[in-house]
Amino acid sequence: MASTRNFATLFGMIAFLLAGASYAEDAKTVTVKDDRGVEVQVPAQPKRIASISYFADDVALALGIKPVASTYMVADRAPDFLLGLTKDAKQIGQRAKPNLELLSEAKPDLIVAIKRYTVGNAPQLEKIAPYVAYNMELLDGSDKEIAELSKILGQPERGIELNKSFRAHLAETAEKAPKDVHPRYAIMWGGEVPFAFHDENTSASILNAIGGQNIAGPMSAGGEFGIDLSLETMLEKDPEVLFIYDYGPDRPHENNPIWSQLTAVKNKRVYYVGDLWVETNGPIAREIVLREAAHYLYPDAFPAVDVKTEAAKLIPATIQN
Numbered sequence: 001m002a003s004t005r006n007f008a009t010l011f012g013m014i015a016f017l018l019a020g021a022s023y024a025e026d027a028k029t030v031t032v033k034d035d036r037g038v039e040v041q042v043p044a045q046p047k048r049i050a051s052i053s054y055f056a057d058d059v060a061l062a063l064g065i066k067p068v069a070s071t072y073m074v075a076d077r078a079p080d081f082l083l084g085l086t087k088d089a090k091q092i093g094q095r096a097k098p099n100l101e102l103l104s105e106a107k108p109d110l111i112v113a114i115k116r117y118t119v120g121n122a123p124q125l126e127k128i129a130p131y132v133a134y135n136m137e138l139l140d141g142s143d144k145e146i147a148e149l150s151k152i153l154g155q156p157e158r159g160i161e162l163n164k165s166f167r168a169h170l171a172e173t174a175e176k177a178p179k180d181v182h183p184r185y186a187i188m189w190g191g192e193v194p195f196a197f198h199d200e201n202t203s204a205s206i207l208n209a210i211g212g213q214n215i216a217g218p219m220s221a222g223g224e225f226g227i228d229l230s231l232e233t234m235l236e237k238d239p240e241v242l243f244i245y246d247y248g249p250d251r252p253h254e255n256n257p258i259w260s261q262l263t264a265v266k267n268k269r270v271y272y273v274g275d276l277w278v279e280t281n282g283p284i285a286r287e288i289v290l291r292e293a294a295h296y297l298y299p300d301a302f303p304a305v306d307v308k309t310e311a312a313k314l315i316p317a318t319i320q321n
Helices: 002-020 055-062 100-105 115-128 139-152 156-176 202-209 231-237 283-297 307-314
Strands: 029-033 039-043 049-052 069-072 090-094 110-114 131-134 184-189 195-197 226-228 241-245 270-273
Touching (some): 029 139, 039 131, 055 110, 055 139, 055 156, 090 100, 100 115, 110 115, 139 156, 156 283, 184 231
Parallel strands (some): 069 090, 110 131, 241 270
Antiparallel strands (some): 029 039, 184 195
8 A cells, every 4th residue: 555655746746847837938958857956948859968976977867967077086987887888978076076177168058966065156057058956855855856867868757667567676676575574774875984874865765765774864843864883873773784885995984893792783784885875866776776785685585686787678689899
């Protein structure tokens, strides 16, 4: 019954969104309201997409469109979940500090950006091309974001299909998961004091939906989407599985003597996960995260995942070369 309600809510919301975007009479522009609450006129079916974060790369590639410019999470590391295709786009810097000069050189006709890193530069971005910002933080938000961007890119039906397919797979995976097992987990940035994400985070929401129990719990009213979680606190909460964003060889948390006492560490259930676990709101990322999450939580019930193999199923073959 809950799944039925979720589907009804999801597709009611999408129908509202698709009705809300308005076309100009000459059908050369579309007016959309982004997550800043700003109405933006964008080209109808833009061809030159610039992505600040991997979200627009993810949506565009799922629709068979190659972006012309992209930020990165780590320099010279094109993510496997996008088959490394972002390397073919002009590299415009790290997602938190995009280089506007390089962005301008790419001559985009649409900039799709993560809100929290770009809202302060909105006037400069708008001088380069129409700029649309999304939150890209919550699972429920991903349905809206995918539906709206797919419409902007001229493929609204495909956006609805991607959302419907994911929600069906999420429900199917939850149904197949062991009913009497709820592994305690944390999903976090590593460091001297790890930063763990609350239930509302997209990756955490997926883990929770298939039976995981997040030791960081839900957000507090008006609070942040994550929390500093000392290793002492982590030992007290005793996660059975740890998901850590993999940002290179510097892993100071592993040098703390408490680290080796954690159940997840003792049982070798610590997973250094890729960029898709950080940038999970696109259709390719969240689908592969779901598959990886199911295996990591229930290795006896779900198979291991080859990220590139799964990505190749989700990105049209016509643009994979």
